[in-house]
Amino acid sequence: MSHEVEILLVEDSPEDVELTIRALRRNKLANEIQVAEDGAEALDFLFCRGSFKDRTPSSLPKLVLLDLKLPKVSGMEVLRAIRGDERTKAIPVVVLTSSKEERDLIDGYQLGVNAYAQKPVDFEQFSETVRQIGMFWMLINQPPPPGTFVASRAQGA
Amino acid sequence: MNRSSKAIAASALLILICIGALSYRSQVRNEEDREWVTHTHLVVERLQAIRIDITQAETGQRGYILTGQDRYMALYGTGVDRLGQDIKALQDLTSDNSEEQESIKRLRSLITDRLGELADGIEVRKQSGLLAGVEAVTQGNNGELWMEMIATQIGEMRRTEAELLSARLKTAAASTRKMKVLIACGNTLAILILLVKGFVIHREIGKRTLAEQNLKQANESLERRTAELSETNIELESFAYSVAHDLRAPLRHIAGYSGVLTQDYGPRLDAEGLRCLGKIVDCAHKMGTLVDDLLALSQIGRQELSFQDTALGSLVAQAVEDLAPEFAGRDLKWQIGDLFNAECDSRLMKQVFANLLSNAVKYTRKREYAVIQVGQTTVNGERVVFVRDNGVGFDMQYAAKLFGVFQRLHKARDFEGTGVGLAIVQRIIRKHGGRIWAEAALDQGATFFFTLGTPENKAPKQPELAIHEEEMDVARS
Numbered sequence: 001m002s003h004e005v006e007i008l009l010v011e012d013s014p015e016d017v018e019l020t021i022r023a024l025r026r027n028k029l030a031n032e033i034q035v036a037e038d039g040a041e042a043l044d045f046l047f048c049r050g051s052f053k054d055r056t057p058s059s060l061p062k063l064v065l066l067d068l069k070l071p072k073v074s075g076m077e078v079l080r081a082i083r084g085d086e087r088t089k090a091i092p093v094v095v096l097t098s099s100k101e102e103r104d105l106i107d108g109y110q111l112g113v114n115a116y117a118q119k120p121v122d123f124e125q126f127s128e129t130v131r132q133i134g135m136f137w138m139l140i141n142q143p144p145p146p147g148t149f150v151a152s153r154a155q156g157a
Numbered sequence: 158m159n160r161s162s163k164a165i166a167a168s169a170l171l172i173l174i175c176i177g178a179l180s181y182r183s184q185v186r187n188e189e190d191r192e193w194v195t196h197t198h199l200v201v202e203r204l205q206a207i208r209i210d211i212t213q214a215e216t217g218q219r220g221y222i223l224t225g226q227d228r229y230m231a232l233y234g235t236g237v238d239r240l241g242q243d244i245k246a247l248q249d250l251t252s253d254n255s256e257e258q259e260s261i262k263r264l265r266s267l268i269t270d271r272l273g274e275l276a277d278g279i280e281v282r283k284q285s286g287l288l289a290g291v292e293a294v295t296q297g298n299n300g301e302l303w304m305e306m307i308a309t310q311i312g313e314m315r316r317t318e319a320e321l322l323s324a325r326l327k328t329a330a331a332s333t334r335k336m337k338v339l340i341a342c343g344n345t346l347a348i349l350i351l352l353v354k355g356f357v358i359h360r361e362i363g364k365r366t367l368a369e370q371n372l373k374q375a376n377e378s379l380e381r382r383t384a385e386l387s388e389t390n391i392e393l394e395s396f397a398y399s400v401a402h403d404l405r406a407p408l409r410h411i412a413g414y415s416g417v418l419t420q421d422y423g424p425r426l427d428a429e430g431l432r433c434l435g436k437i438v439d440c441a442h443k444m445g446t447l448v449d450d451l452l453a454l455s456q457i458g459r460q461e462l463s464f465q466d467t468a469l470g471s472l473v474a475q476a477v478e479d480l481a482p483e484f485a486g487r488d489l490k491w492q493i494g495d496l497f498n499a500e501c502d503s504r505l506m507k508q509v510f511a512n513l514l515s516n517a518v519k520y521t522r523k524r525e526y527a528v529i530q531v532g533q534t535t536v537n538g539e540r541v542v543f544v545r546d547n548g549v550g551f552d553m554q555y556a557a558k559l560f561g562v563f564q565r566l567h568k569a570r571d572f573e574g575t576g577v578g579l580a581i582v583q584r585i586i587r588k589h590g591g592r593i594w595a596e597a598a599l600d601q602g603a604t605f606f607f608t609l610g611t612p613e614n615k616a617p618k619q620p621e622l623a624i625h626e627e628e629m630d631v632a633r634s
Contacts, residue, residue, distance in 0.1 A: 015410040022417065069402075098405045101398075101456065121409050121445030123416025123438070 005034040006138065008061040010042040010078060012070050016119070020065070020096075023127040029134035034061065039073025042066075043081055046088050058146070060091055063137040066113075068097040068104055076107055083112045090144040094133055165357070169350040176343040183336040190329040196250065197322040200257075203247045204311045204318075210240040211268065211307060215300065218275045222282045222290040233279070240268060257317065264310045271303045390458075397455040401448045408448065412441040447563075450577035454562065457505065457584050467503040469496035469510075469542065473531050476510040484518050487527060494532030497540055499609050505585045512578040513544045513605055519572055520548035520603065539608050547602040559595055582607075 007030045011017045017035055024030045036042035042064075044050035048057045064082065068075035075095065082088045094115040095108050108116050117133060120126045217233025220226070244265050251257035282290030294300075415438045423431065473493055499506070514529065521527035530545040551559070551566045558564040560583040565576040582605075586593045590610025597603035 013406060013410075015413065016406070019410070019413040019417070098402055098409070102460070119409055121405070121412050121442060123413045126409065126413060127416070 004032060004059050005061045006030050006032045006063070007134075008034050008036060008042065008045060008064045010036045010039065010064065010070065010075065011067045012037050013067075016067070019123075019126065020130055023130035024134050026127070027131045027134060029131070029138050038071040039075065039078040042078050043073060046082065046091075047085070057087070060088065062092070062143050063134075064091055064093045065133070066093055066095050066097075068095060068099055068108075076104075076111065079108065079111045079113060092137055092141065092143070094137065096130075096133070165350055165354045169347045169354065172343050172347045172350070176340055176347070179336060179339055179343075183333065186329065186332060190325060193325045194322060197318050200247065200250050200318045201315055203243050203250065204315055206243045207240060207247070207264070207268070208308065208311060210236050210243060211271065211304070212236075214240065214272065214275055215304075218278055219294065222278055222287070222294055225282065225287065230279075233275070237272060240272070244268070254321075257314065260310065260314045260317065264307065264314065267303070267307050267310060271307065274300075274303070394455050394458045397451060398459070401452040401455065404448050405445065405452075408441050408445050412438055412445070415441065447575050447577075450575045450581075451562075454577055454581050454584065457508075457581060457588070460505075462502040462505065462588055464500045465503055466498055467501050467506060468498050469501075469506065472503065472507045473510050473514070475507060476514050479511060480515055480518055483515065484527075487522070488525065489518070489521065489527040489529065492528065492530040492532075494530070496531070496533050496542060501589055501609055502585075505588070509582050509585050509607070510544075512582045516578060517544055517546035517548065517603075519574070520550075520567075521546050522548070522572075524548060536606075536608075541606050541608055543604055543606045545602065545604040550597040550599050550601045550603045552599045553597060556595060556597070560593065 007024070009017060009020060011020065021033055021035075024033065034045060036045055041050075045052045045055070046060070046064075048055045066075045066078060070078070073081075075097065079093055079095075082091060082093060089112075092114045093112075094117065095104075095113050096117050096119060097104070098119055100118045105116060115133070117129055120129060214233050214236030217229050217231070217236055220229030221233060244261065248258065248261055251261065278290060278293045281293040415434055419431075419434055419438075423434075426434065470493070473496065477491060477493075510531075514531075517529045518527075521529065524547060526547075528547050530543070532543055532545075534541050534543060549567070555566050559566065560579045561576075562580040563576040564580075565574060567574075583593050586607050586609070591608040593605065593607040595603055595605045
């Protein structure tokens with residue numbers, strides 16, 4: 001891959017993928033979006049395994065947009081794996097899901113999610129939600145310096 | 158059953174006690190009888206001894222008369238002494254029998270007379286020598302006669318004693334036989350009674366065991382059904398949740414693609430095309446609201462309550478504040494009385510007030526002067542919170558449908574809504590162990606009452622200040 005991935009979108013519904021990417025693109029927020037259709041694929045990408053084994057490990061996304069209801073490995077398990085590994089634990093993760101079940105909110109925050117948003121039914125509101133998330137995490141938020149991950153990796157080795 | 162079974166046991170016990178007493182008495186009688194036998198033998202023995210004693214005394218006298226030797230004199234003396242002893246003993250033995258005493262007297266006088274003759278003979282021998290002595294013995298020569306009389310008397314006495322014994326033994330045998338029969342019958346009766354009692358107890362135990370088994374089975378099946386029911390409930394709740402959840406995604410997509418269509422192809426559609434597209438978006442939103450409400454309802458069903466001491470008044474104040482945008486610009490008067498503190502899940506209870514007050518705001522919308530009251534009152538000693546409005550009310554004949562899911566008593570054209578709000582309220586109140594009901598009349602306003610399950614509810618910090626009709630009128634004017 002020539003460009004570094006800026007957003008990892010973990011989403012199994014093609015419609016949601018299309019509508020989310022459209023909302024991001026219309027706001028010129030992300031040129032490089034990697035889509036993972038289930039939790040296993042997301043983890044393969046992050047940890048350079050399986051079909052992503054040739055990927056440069058140091059290149060980590062600026063943001064993970066995570067759905068919770070996913071085939072194979074659930075969103076919560078992906079979050080747990082990200083936070084449980086020195087190489088990935090600093091990546092900002094925002095849950096974007098249909099559910100605002102109290103249980104999911106509690107579990108999400110306990111696992112260290114950075115933000116939690118429910119997908120609104122209304123398209124305008126949905127677009128606005130995605131725009132604000134993208135705006136904040138891509139443009140306003142200062143990402144962890146690259147050294148954070150390198151140092152961690154050196155410690156972990 | 159219990160009393161009669163006690164009576165049976167008591168009667169068996171009584172019979173056994175009687176048998177014991179009779180047995181004891183019979184035993185005492187047997188001992189007495191044995192003593193009588195011994196007694197008879199003793200009497201007979203003494204009579205025998207008396208004969209021997211007399212013979213000895215006579216032998217001693219004759220020996221002395223013939224030989225003049227002292228040893229015969231001693232023999233005579235011993236015989237006389239023994240006679241005295243034996244007669245005395247005989248008198249003691251038969252002291253209770255006057256008839257025998259008489260016989261003994263006769264015997265004694267005979268013996269005394271005879272002993273007198275013997276003594277006379279010895280005196281003659283001593284004074285006048287052998288020949289005179291022998292003559293004295295042979296002169297009267299009535300010794301044989303005396304002896305016969307004495308023997309007859311003794312024989313008579315022996316017969317009397319034998320007859321007495323036989324009669325006593327006969328009575329004893331008869332009473333022993335009677336005793337045996339009595340004991341045998343009594344024991345048989347007692348055993349029969351105990352057998353009957355045993356049978357009755359056995360049957361009772363059988364009945365009780367059966368009843369216990371039935372009860373146990375009934376309990377088990379009840380427990381099973383309760384478990385099944387709660388499982389079904391949980392399944393239903395999670396079914397409602399996953400249906401609502403899964404329905405939400407395609408709805409968002411419908412709305413989403415309609416939005417894309419409007420944005421990208423809107424300019425190429427005519428007015429009718431745009432109107433239809435707008436309808437699609439509206440319908441998706443409406444269904445979205447339904448699904449969200451359904452989710453909220455199912456979430457309340459699955460949620461654990463967290464009880465805390467809550468001032469209901471502050472929940473009302475918060476709910477009113479949250480509702481402010483909905484009644485902005487309207488002439489609406491709030492009359493909020495003091496409310497008690499309650500042990501409740503404050504978040505859910507706030508939802509109750511939010512829903513009830515939002516309904517009140519909604520259904521008074523067409524009133525020029527709207528009044529909404531919140532207060533407390535007491536019904537049958539139970540604290541009741543009420544929310545009253547002077548809105549459009551409803552027909553009481555549909556009151557039963559009021560709290561049903563998706564049940565609406567007004568046209569969607571008049572008042573928007575999904576028909577889930579009151580279902581949620583009812584579910585929350587019921588989870589708190591309380592009840593909710595409403596009173597209303599068409600176009601006359603509505604009042605909702607609810608309780609919170611009495612035990613945890615605390616006493617009010619201030620005296621109750623329920624708002625009455627008069628105040629409402631004052632407020633209106």
